[in-house]
Amino acid sequence: MQIVQQRENSIMGKFTLAIREKMQDYFGDEKLKMKSNEMISIRPHHLLDIIRDFGNKREVKEHRWGASLSTVTQKILADTNRIVVFVMGVDAICETCSQLQNDICQAEISRDLLMRDYNDRIDRELFEALQLAPGSQLQIGEFLQLVSDNLNVLNIFDPALQTKPRKQGTIAALKEFGIISN
């Protein structure tokens, strides 16, 4: 079932200039694209990666395979009132990735593990745990609130494959956004 939530009183109404200034700091001098009508498609784990990296103040670099991580990160963080569509499979980040062939991710995490198999499992479990369905449209801020209410979903990620502190980064980001208090 597709879930579309558009609350009149956005939980991110408090997302003010101060937060946007933090984005400016995060991206350096690069100009933020603050608004766009374009609907971004995003895999749940990709959005969680973006949030984690922001919370960890990780520099957003060019992606090694040319994926649109930097561009999508900027758009996501610039306006958390933006509605995105959550998908399985190819999303806005994957579109320019050299590992994408015939709409199938060919990347390998290791000799025995295809990235698409790992990612598909993670996203299936995230969709289920957050009670969303592929195709669901939510404000980014609403998704962040959902994550904040269900922080145990971060345990879905395989700890052995985590190179950056996920829980710490996610909680730091949720605090920055005012979703949870300091």
Ligand code: SF4
């Ligand atoms: S195509 Fe694969 S490697 Fe490239 S961004 Fe998408 S999931 Fe990552």
